[in-house]
Amino acid sequence: MRKVSIVGIGHTIFGNLSDFDLVDVMAFASAEAMDDAGIRKNRKIIDQVIVANMGGGIINHQTGIASSLVSRLDLEPAMAELVENGPASGASAIKIGFACIASGMVDVVMVTGGELMRTVSGWKGTDFVSTLLHPEAEYNYGLTLPAFGGMFTRLYMERYGLTERELAMVAVKNHENAAKNPYAHVTIQCTREAIFDNPDVNTVNPYIAEPLRLYSTCPVSDGAVAVIMCAMNSPKMKYFKKKEPIVISGVGSATDTHCVHQRKDPLRLKAVQLSAERAYKMAGLSPKDISFAELHDAFLVLELAISEEIGFFKSGESKEAVAKGVTRINGSLPINTSGGLKAKGHPVGATGVSQVYELVKQLRGEAEKGRQVKNPKHGLAVNFGGFGNNVVTTICSKE
Amino acid sequence: MIVNEMEKRLRPPQIKLKPYPPKVVMLASGEKMVVREVKREETGVLLETIYPLIGVPKDFYDIVAARMYAEILGWYRYRVANEFVLVGVIDGVIAGIVNSRLMDEDVGISLHTLAVKRGLRIGAQLFASKMEHHLEILGQKEVLIVAESPIGFRRWMIEYSLENREDKYPKIQHELGGVPTHVLTKSLYDVIRDQKIGGQRPVGLQTLASADVLKAPEEYPQIPGFKRGKQ
Numbered sequence: 057m058r059k060v061s062i063v064g065i066g067h068t069i070f071g072n073l074s075d076f077d078l079v080d081v082m083a084f085a086s087a088e089a090m091d092d093a094g095i096r097k098n099r100k101i102i103d104q105v106i107v108a109n110m111g112g113g114i115i116n117h118q119t120g121i122a123s124s125l126v127s128r129l130d131l132e133p134a135m136a137e138l139v140e141n142g143p144a145s146g147a148s149a150i151k152i153g154f155a156c157i158a159s160g161m162v163d164v165v166m167v168t169g170g171e172l173m174r175t176v177s178g179w180k181g182t183d184f185v186s187t188l189l190h191p192e193a194e195y196n197y198g199l200t201l202p203a204f205g206g207m208f209t210r211l212y213m214e215r216y217g218l219t220e221r222e223l224a225m226v227a228v229k230n231h232e233n234a235a236k237n238p239y240a241h242v243t244i245q246c247t248r249e250a251i252f253d254n255p256d257v258n259t260v261n262p263y264i265a266e267p268l269r270l271y272s273t274c275p276v277s278d279g280a281v282a283v284i285m286c287a288m289n290s291p292k293m294k295y296f297k298k299k300e301p302i303v304i305s306g307v308g309s310a311t312d313t314h315c316v317h318q319r320k321d322p323l324r325l326k327a328v329q330l331s332a333e334r335a336y337k338m339a340g341l342s343p344k345d346i347s348f349a350e351l352h353d354a355f356l357v358l359e360l361a362i363s364e365e366i367g368f369f370k371s372g373e374s375k376e377a378v379a380k381g382v383t384r385i386n387g388s389l390p391i392n393t394s395g396g397l398k399a400k401g402h403p404v405g406a407t408g409v410s411q412v413y414e415l416v417k418q419l420r421g422e423a424e425k426g427r428q429v430k431n432p433k434h435g436l437a438v439n440f441g442g443f444g445n446n447v448v449t450t451i452c453s454k455e
Numbered sequence: 456m457i458v459n460e461m462e463k464r465l466r467p468p469q470i471k472l473k474p475y476p477p478k479v480v481m482l483a484s485g486e487k488m489v490v491r492e493v494k495r496e497e498t499g500v501l502l503e504t505i506y507p508l509i510g511v512p513k514d515f516y517d518i519v520a521a522r523m524y525a526e527i528l529g530w531y532r533y534r535v536a537n538e539f540v541l542v543g544v545i546d547g548v549i550a551g552i553v554n555s556r557l558m559d560e561d562v563g564i565s566l567h568t569l570a571v572k573r574g575l576r577i578g579a580q581l582f583a584s585k586m587e588h589h590l591e592i593l594g595q596k597e598v599l600i601v602a603e604s605p606i607g608f609r610r611w612m613i614e615y616s617l618e619n620r621e622d623k624y625p626k627i628q629h630e631l632g633g634v635p636t637h638v639l640t641k642s643l644y645d646v647i648r649d650q651k652i653g654g655q656r657p658v659g660l661q662t663l664a665s666a667d668v669l670k671a672p673e674e675y676p677q678i679p680g681f682k683r684g685k686q
Contacts, residue, residue: 075513178609244574247485254481259580259653261483271483 057158061301062452063293064093064166064284065413070241070401073278074175078116082107082170082280083128085406089166089282090129094298099129101292102284103162105136108149108169109405115176115184125168135162142188143354144309144441145169146281146408147448151307153285163290169409170280181276185404188442190315202273204316204443205355206265211323212357213267216372220267224252225378226356227271227398233385234395236427239410241277241401272356277401281409283416302416305434306341306451308334316443325365327447328438332366335436335449343367346451347432348390348418350411352440353398362438363391366449390429393418408439408448415452467536470557475541475588478654479662482575486545489666490584490654493540493552498531501540503671504549504571511677515604516569522603522631523567526554538566539588543581544666548673551577553585555598563589563598564630568607573676579610583651590644597640601629612637615647 066088073081090096107122118124122136141148146169153165173181182200189195189204212218228248234240251261251271261269286293288301310330316322336342343366351366353359360374368389369377377383383391394400394414397407415435417423434453441447477491493501505527508520529535537557543550550572555565565585570578589595600617602608611617617637620627629636675681 177605179613242574244484246483250481250483250485255655256480256653258650259583260481260576262650 058160059288060154060157060285060304061288061455062283062304062412062416063286063296063299063301064089064095065416066090066092066282067239067410067413068280069239070277070279070403070406070410072174073172076172078109078112078118078170078172079121079124079128081172081278082121082125082168082282085170085280085282086125086129086166086168089284092299093284093296095284095295098295099131100134101295102131102134102164102166104153104156104165105131105134106149106153106165106167107136107138108145108167108409109138109171110140110142110145111171111173111184111404114187115180116172141446142441143185143352143402143404144408144439144446144448145405146410147412147437147439147450148309148408148441150283150285150304150409150412150450151309151448154304154307157285157287163292164284164286166282166284167409168280168282169406171403171405172278173276173403174278178276193315193317201354201443202265202268205273205357206268208322208361208443209267209272209355209357212361215323216375218357218360218375220269221248221252222375222379223272223356224248226353226359227251229378229384230353230392230396230398233393233427234399236424237395237400238424239279240395240399241275241279242395242399246271268355274354274397274402277403279401279403279406279410281406281413283409283412300420301455302419303453303455304450305453306335306337306339307449308332308336308338309446309448310334312445314442314445323361325361325444325447327444328362328365328440328449331447331449332436332438335451339434339451339453341434341451346389346434346436348393348429348435350394350396350414350435350437351391352407352438353392353396354402354440356398358440359391359396362440366436366438385427385429393423393427393429408437411437411439412450412452415450419452419454466533470537470560472537472539472557473592475539475584475592476656477658477663477666478584478656479658480580480653480655482577484575486575487662488550488577488580489544489658489662490541490581491544491666493542495531497669498527500549500669500671501527501542501552504552505569507675507678507681508569508571513677514606516677518603519567519569523552523554523569526566530554541581541584541588542669543577544669545572547665547668548670550672551581553581555585555589557593557595558599561596563593563595565589565598565600566631571672571675580653582611583653586639586644587652590639590641595641597638599627599629600637600639601631601634603631603634615639615651616643618643
């Protein structure tokens with residue numbers, strides 16, 4: 057298998073970009089990635105474009121997005137395909153791009169993830185994401201992702217004694233990081249006193265799906281992110297002298313039952329655990345080797361649960377790590393240095409690519425002041441699709 | 456004398472309104488926002504705050520700002536009956552403005568809600584304060600409400616589950632152009648009150664003093680690069 061490195065990255069701001077067309081937003085990120093890689097003029101060296109997007113056909117009434125992006129960027133005759141894997145589309149697209157290069161099929165792949173979710177109303181956006189649930193056993197009964205997030209949080213609280221106050225501390229940490237991230241959707245730094253110990257908590261931080269409050273849930277965001285990957289042994293590597301290449305050292309994915317109620321223990325995120333195990337195995341690493349991580353905190357409790365499933369902490373003990381500051385930027389294992397989905401935002405198709413973007417940025421030492429992890433060697437990202445039924449873990453490392 | 460007599464005839468009759476008692480809300484950022492009633496002599500700083508937003512089409516700020524500008528100017532010039540204006544103030548700077556008026560003793564007419572600072576539910580807090588004034592302080596029976604933006608529709612019509620009176624059109628229509636009218640009744644307000652109405656009273660003297668002299672914002676998230684005096 058050939059070694060694959062990331063040689064260029066680009067990111068639009070996350071937030072409300074509804075004035076723009078979906079392909080335009082993807083093109084902005086792609087162009088920035090080409091500039092970062094130093095190949096704007098030589099962009100035809102890109103062999104393959106893979107677009108990650110979940111809802112273009114449903115909410116933007118647009119299909120054939122990959123071919124459209126290739127044309128917008130004047131990249132013909134590059135190969136182009138779309139990957140749709142729910143909110144894990146981004147990491148899946150990177151995984152497929154990785155496989156294309158590692159197998160020797162192509163040398164240079166650009167993966168662009170993008171989503172425009174704010175072109176529709178909030179409830180239509182929630183409904184669109186809910187289409188990934190089982191159509192007869194879940195969706196038809198009015199279940200939504202926030203509803204699952206609320207039930208999962210309740211169960212986690214009952215089993216492990218997590219409190220709303222402890223959950224608020226995760227929000228404070230992630231918002232603190234997002235406030236220093238120029239691409240983040242929500243850059244407000246919140247305080248625990250304000251979002252929890254506040255007599256006006258119900259109006260300042262209202263329940264979304266009890267016990268999940270506004271500040272325990274990600275915003276609905278637009279945005280796009282792109283990464284350019286190249287085989288380390290390819291002659292085309294000569295074009296990428298501008299930045300230090302970051303290696304994709306491990307990729308793994310796994311699935312679990314579509315219906316959450318069919319799982320023996322709904323608190324166990326088996327696909328998370330298995331995808332991480334596969335990524336660790338490929339990279340020849342263990343949880344102890346990871347310097348920092350981006351974990352899919354669409355609902356804050358998921359940051360805790362995922363960090364336990366991937367071996368960072370024992371079951372139920374991640375909340376103590378948060379309380380001790382272990383997962384803050386200056387802690388021994390920083391988590392969601394970008395602000396996470398919670399505060400950076402969650403344009404579903406872009407999220408997995410954005411997580412890997414953050415790994416590259418941190419490993420290059422290019423994160424903004426106050427947000428840079430000290431001397432990172434290996435970063436790990438977990439992109440969570442469905443309600444844990446299709447999960448991708450990616451590990452990036454410095455050469 | 457003739458001018459004064461004419462002016463008297465131009466002014467609408469007024470219902471004497473009880474004052475809105477100030478309150479303070481701690482926002483998610485930890486900042487304290489004082490919500491208080493505006494005095495007529497403070498109109499200048501309100502108009503100064505609103506004016507730049509008249510040129511912002513995104514999220515319908517233009518129509519809300521233009522109409523609110525005219526309504527508050529109308530209030531200042533005594534051309535609107537029974538109007539009141541509330542402001543949200545953070546460290547002396549105006550973070551948002553709401554205005555409203557009474558049709559009669561029983562029925563209120565919600566006019567506009569304008570959040571200058573965004574992302575902290577300031578609009579939601581101020582709209583709720585306006586409803587509190589109508590239905591609790593002034594003791595009205597219901598408030599007619601319309602939305603001029605999707606954000607407003609989501610915030611008021613959906614989140615408050617307002618009573619839809621569209622089927623009563625044209626007999627019942629809000630004065631803002633007769634757009635579909637919804638209503639917050641006192642009984643509905645009593646049900647949602649605890650989830651929607653924030654704020655603590657009384658406000659400490661120091662906090663209250665910080666909101667005594669109103670300042671127009673120097674920055675507008677809606678207008679990147681805004682510099683006051685150069686618009």
